[in-house]
Amino acid sequence: MSAIPLGVRPALLLGVPNRITLVRTVVAMVIAAIAFRTGALSWLVIGYAAYWIGDMADGAVARYRNEESVAGAVFDIVCDRACSFLLAAAFMATFPATIGPLAIFLVQFGVLDKMLSLAFLLWPGTLSPNYFYKVDRPIWLWNWSKPAKAVNTAAVVISLIVAHHTGAHWFPYGIAIGALVVKVASTYRLLTILRGRRPAVPALAA
Incomplete structure (x- = not known):
């Protein structure tokens, strides 16, 4: 071998x-x-x-x-x-008007989401975040299920384009803050699992 x-x-x-x-x-x-x-x-x-x-x-x-x-x-x-x-x-x-929502997005994507995405390394045998449902289904569902992956980056970018054409600059802020809340909740759940304060809820299949 x-x-x-x-x-x-x-x-x-x-x-x-x-x-x-x-x-x-x-x-x-x-x-x-x-x-x-x-x-x-x-x-x-x-x-x-x-x-x-x-x-x-x-x-x-x-x-x-x-x-x-x-x-x-x-x-x-x-x-x-x-x-x-x-x-x-x-x-x-x-487009300087995008600095605010993109700054929020980059904080969550570059820090929280990166930490969450690399968390699979703590469980040997888990090949990637796509298989995190074997560790904890809620965290996987919020971050790497097909709907979650589809909106992870796309929702913010699409909202920026919509805001650019409509002037609704509050819209991307709402999307970015919503995504940040999901990442904070996911990070908190992961930390409580790692510290033994909450049992993980694995699923046998995605």
Whole structure:
């Protein structure tokens, strides 16, 4: 048996899913740089589309090819932050009115959500946050179920675009604060589980 953990074997590190993650990250970051330079909302939309489509594709390919790995999950989490932070920076530079809600989003996504996303590492055998339902279903449901993943970043970005066209600048604040509340509640629940004050509620299937 190999002494190298499954999650870091070269065959998986250099596999197709991680290549997709790398490519979509580079593409999204290049487009974000173009958005910085041009100040065009269209480039921001294209950048987020590249990020989201690539993020869905790398996971789908990993599952299809049976190449899911701990290292791949961590790489994906890190790349998600790289994409989000640079695209958000381009958004804020282009449209200063977005600074407030995006600052709230970046705090929760860059700190709380990152901590939550990496928490699966505390439970050996859990390949990624997608399988956190095996540890605690409520936290998984709030953060990595399909509806939760769909709105995690998209809801804030879409609300910013809506606000840009309608002038309803309160809308993205509401979405960003709502997302922050979910992350705070999830973090609190995780900490109480880790400290033994609350039993985890695992599920046998998602």
